[in-house]
Amino acid sequence: MVPLAFVEPGSVVEVLDFRCGSACTCRLRELGIVRGCRYRVSTGAVNRPFILSNGETRIGIGAGMALKVMVKDVNHGG
Amino acid sequence: MADKSFVIAVAGNPNSGKTSLFNRLTGSNLKVGNWPGVTVEKKEGEICRADISFTFVDIPGTYGLSARSEDERIAMDFLTKARPDAVIVVLDSANFNRNFYLFTLIMEMGLKVIPVLNMTDMAEKRGITLHTDRLAAIFGIPFVKTIASRGKGISALWKVLEGVGELRKPVHLPVYPEPVETAVQVLMERFPKEASSRFRALGVLDGGIVIPGNDELRKTVARFQGEIEEELQGEPDELIAEKRYEFVYSVAKECVERRMSTEQKVALTDRIDRFVTNRYLGGPLFLFAMWLLFFLVFTVGNPFADWINRGFGVLSSFVPGSGLFASFIREGLIAGVGAVLVFVPNIFILFFLIAIMEDSGYLSRAAFVADRFMHALGLHGKSFIPMLLGFGCNIPAVMAVRTLENEKDRVLTALAIPYMSCSARLPVYLLFVGIFFTRYQSTVVFSLYLLGIFIAVLVARTLRRIFFTKAVSPLVMELPAYHVPSVKTAAHSAGIRTLFFIRKAGTFIFGSVMVIWVLASLPLGVPYASAQSIIGRIGSAVAPVFHPAGFDSWQAAVALIFGFLAKEVVVGTFGVLYGGQAALSSAIGAHFSALSAMSFMVMTLIYIPCVATIAVIRREIGTKWAALSVGISVTLGYGLAVVVFQVGKALGMG
Incomplete structure (x- = not known):
């Protein structure tokens, strides 16, 4: 389990946990980021915002938030 | 019927x-x-x-x-x-x-x-x-x-x-595990008259609905939440959300068919995203997009604005005579209301282009790119757009804050915008730098713009610290798919917003114009806007206040009072009071020094948003905030003007 912030672009991640308050967890959830869901990391780096994609859906996550979303790197590769 | x-x-x-x-x-x-x-x-x-x-x-x-x-x-x-x-x-x-x-x-x-x-x-x-x-x-x-x-x-x-x-109501709904359903059944009875009792029961359980001041209900809810946590080993809000998503997935499995997605298209979206949100390119690209928006609002809008302006000029020339009524129509109604309606083309184009950018999917990327920088300033990524527009005119800029989702960001942005030096302030700078700073004109003007930005940031940061200590809105946003924007939808939304502007700002301006015209014309018989008129007397009464800032002529006081209506009027007022363009330079040269000219420009930049901007701030974020905006700007403007003059004098620059 690592924070999203440390995942390389191109990886596929599975969301495991959230290290933030209920309001922000709720916001993530409404946008479809829930435990167990899988996203591909389109862009992002430490201290930079991330874009997660799933089909045509794109979710932007700020640099600070990326440290609070805990994920598992499912399949590293292009 | x-x-x-x-x-x-x-x-x-x-x-x-x-x-x-x-x-x-x-x-x-x-x-x-x-x-x-x-x-x-x-x-x-x-x-x-x-x-x-x-x-x-x-x-x-x-x-x-x-x-x-x-x-x-x-x-x-x-x-x-x-x-x-x-x-x-x-x-x-x-x-x-x-x-x-x-x-x-x-x-x-x-x-x-x-x-x-x-x-x-x-x-x-x-x-x-x-x-x-x-x-x-x-x-x-x-x-x-x-x-x-x-x-x-x-x-x-x-x-x-x-x-x-x-029409029937839907027959298939999510079903929750046992302890949740039991709690829902009990809680539903607490909302007997509410038809949405199931939703509300779930809402109080997952914390999405605030429990109204009812201690007993709160205790009951807490007890159920404890039971659910113990039995199901999870937070109730997460359990409920997960069940809802399971429900959604099960429906999708039955009813949504996905063929192999067109990889090429996805790759294109990613490629565009990689480009527009790139660490090095993203920022400049965003600035270019904003510059283009700003450029189009004024270059495309201004010829139309000029036509409207000329139209009002022609209209005004049709008003015969020099009587009180003719003067009211010309100087009050046409000049005052016309000054606001002139902005209509710019406002329409502004809202049209914002709608186009929003529809295309770029605007959310732009906000995404600007977020880090704006965050450091205590503002949201999307605040950048209204702030930048403030350089053109504060009125549409404040109106653009409604594109921000969060109340707190709207308030802070609207309160920061008046310090962005709008185009109406430029004539004032040009007049003074042309007389006192001939060799450093552009440097002086540029430094005033920078001072404005600095104060905007200072105000936003300070107010955030005072009023919005807790809430820091995290950046999580949907980035919609790129698509070709619909001109019709954009024109429609711009049209509605423009009409709204004409109606509201128009009626408010009309009222203010009447009051100021009356004050400048009374008592009967005095020349319009002269020292003997009520406004002239008010100017003389107020003038001593500006002594510490280095400009205490009654004309300067009147110019600042009139400038409240629209800041271009500061120059216009000097023109009227000092007897036209020809005499203006020598009269201002005699009444001001380089130092007091500087403090006067600082004052003009900051002292108060114009009346239309105040009206729009009031409409967008409320009377309390509009009053605060006026209070802060008057205090800061006066304070800084005094500081500039006194420090300058102490350094021997007077």
């Missing part, structure tokens, strides 16, 4: 094409206002069809329904308290799961729902097919497919609407 009447709410995720659909249904029969007590735009449209009167209410676009954000609270309150006869839920077909989550919440409210699967063309292109027959069979209600931007499927939707009286 209509036999029956129905109130139909239109709900949906942002970017689901809700606005296009709403426009298709209501045409031009629109009423735009604000939701009570807040500054979120409320659109209503009334239309008669098949002897039925329909009132459509556009509720804010949201991803969920809880009391955690303002838009969601408004949507939730309207649905649970006003109880519309039915809710059209607009779903983006290409993003079925996430959109269906909101639909599930609305179904749980126990309302009649009309699901509209919009943008089916986009979904098809991406290899997604939605089986409406299966959906209809599962839920026992019709599902309508539309492409609202092109008007497809609207007649089918009207058929469903015409039969709304006989």
